[in-house]
Amino acid sequence: MTDLNSIGLAAKKAARELSRLSTQQKNAALAIMAEELLANEAQILRANSQDVANAKAKGLRPSLINRLVLDKAGLAAISQGLDDLITLADPVGEVVSGGVRPNGLQIQQIRVPFGVIGMIYEARPNVTVDAAGLCLKSGNAVILRGGSEAIESNLVLTMVLQDALIQAGLPGNAIQLIADTDRDVVNAMLRLNKYIDVLIPRGGAGLIRLVVENATVPVIETGTGNCHVFMDREGNFAKGIAITVNSKTDKPGVCNAAETLLVDRTVAAEFLPRVARELIARGVELRGCPESIAIIPQMKPATEEDWGMEYLDLIMAVKVVEGIDEAIDHITTYGTQHSETIITDNYSKARKFLREVDAAAVYVNASTRFTDGSRFGFGAEIGISTQKLHARGPMGLREMTTSKYVIMGDGQIVL
């Protein structure tokens, strides 16, 4: 098995150098990385074809193979992603808080890189480049562990990125890939507290659980989204229909898509047929509670399990509720604290929903699909955190830093 200690030590050393770089130096490296990806297009696509051929030979599911495939346009988009990072503000050095104490000590809390970030992810090779770029811009060294299906692509991508770093005069070890596809390597990585400051897993529920349950290194969990739309009795029907359809069908396979529609009993008989028509027209399968089925007989019955499901598909659970309190109770019981929205024109209910729903993003009269780094204006995101520690919701460059207190004195001692 690969010796992670030498990788960790090299990363730590690179991290110290990165923490001293100016924004200009990091941006220059990003520009070279973006260029080199395009210059090495043939080699990258060839390695990717090899991954795809191997995956097909192994009989991998078509949806997984889809995620694996990289074409010219895809590579150009990845390269453009690095160029886009250049325009974003560097979080390192930002003063978070500060002031002067009565004894004259000047205390400032400033943003600094974490040091070494460990990324564990699955099949998509674009994550290799995205993560490397975000880590570099935020001054962090990164140790990448991608899925074994994408190993050939990842090896070439990492080599190209490392060459670019060296061209830019930066340490090549700022971006390292663990080439060993042995699963035990992941377990060792989860406990490499000596060298890794933070772990960010990106992938399905199984991967996230593995990391959360076994890591001793601090983890930022990028979790699943069982998101709800609640149609209040005082909500506008047109907005309710548009937001439900958008939240469910705009991109059903992502974590900010809605999975359950809750409808206030008072308006259920009037609202449900109208929203169901639009959803069904877009191929959505509806699974309802008995009351919903009484209104829309073609719905399948929802089981207890449906309320907790992240379908990631054109399926939506539907439940009639007594009012806002039952809606909030349902969300509290079954939600994953990701994104929740209420459709209402009642001021007090809007305030109540915003205050009492415990989730990363809580909306009034807007689609859950907005929970996203670029739609929030962060420019880029490393993932969406559903945990409460450190970062919650979309994580941009700012969330990839920690802080330190810098204190300047003139000989002060405590009395």
Next chain:
Amino acid sequence: MTDLNSIGLAAKKAARELSRLSTQQKNAALAIMAEELLANEAQILRANSQDVANAKAKGLRPSLINRLVLDKAGLAAISQGLDDLITLADPVGEVVSGGVRPNGLQIQQIRVPFGVIGMIYEARPNVTVDAAGLCLKSGNAVILRGGSEAIESNLVLTMVLQDALIQAGLPGNAIQLIADTDRDVVNAMLRLNKYIDVLIPRGGAGLIRLVVENATVPVIETGTGNCHVFMDREGNFAKGIAITVNSKTDKPGVCNAAETLLVDRTVAAEFLPRVARELIARGVELRGCPESIAIIPQMKPATEEDWGMEYLDLIMAVKVVEGIDEAIDHITTYGTQHSETIITDNYSKARKFLREVDAAAVYVNASTRFTDGSRFGFGAEIGISTQKLHARGPMGLREMTTSKYVIMGDGQIVL
């Protein structure tokens, strides 16, 4: 063994109520808690005497018994601590960031309570009240697990606090103590992800390690401090001596006390005898590198182990270094990223030290002893974090919150 699920469920329910309270309601409860501690003084001190008697019968070390003892003055100070919390700003609801997106969506990131905090700590019964007060003020329910030595004191203290909560019209379960002293309970608590949002261990290195290595619930590590004073060749001797003596001897048993003195070779022969005289006069045992011993022959030789020690005692390791680079290398190798200080009047070296030393608090010309919530102006602290995730350095009320994004729209959908 105690069923932690029912405790967890009750805490979660209480947390939902707490999150809705106004600052006034929380302050009123704190005032009643402070009063009730004094009103129940006899009962509390009797229970504490029982703990102390049990500890003596078991042959506990005097230093541990010392931490356990509560007297009239100690209880009054604890009660005053709750009153002091009333005057502090409530972090809940604070707008961290916000703005309006081009499509009219108004996005605000606001501070909200974590929900349920799990505190695992050792012998000091004052932690029971301090933690309960800080959690309440920050809108969190708390599950307390104190050391078995303090169980009688903790039972009475918790009962008094719960009665006070109920008097104030708040849920009594906002503060719960796990009365079961079975060690397996701690292990179960570490994995109670369903009900506990964050764990904060407070105690010795063994307890912290147990929690970090076994918890699946996110942890805020309050770690150990192996802090350094670096005397640069361009530093002022008087300041260097005062800061070294203060950092080492003001309160040697705490994490922000200095453990190692690093001295630039150029000034070692002149500086070391002067600072050693002051340290030895205050009973400090010095353990030096060979070069230091050549200057101060009465020093004991320091072993490799000494460089990594948190003595928490009147002992100090001393090392002569080539200059700032070797000093930073030494701190990087042996430090625990807590508090580090340089004594210098050189502008560039001050900047370099502040930038390159990776620690929660980095000082120029000031004592490491300032790393403390109240000395930083936070008013109170739950501990000093040495991890990089979420909070780093002294943690006040602000660090006991998470955030959520609150988004107000008028029917926006993603296009």
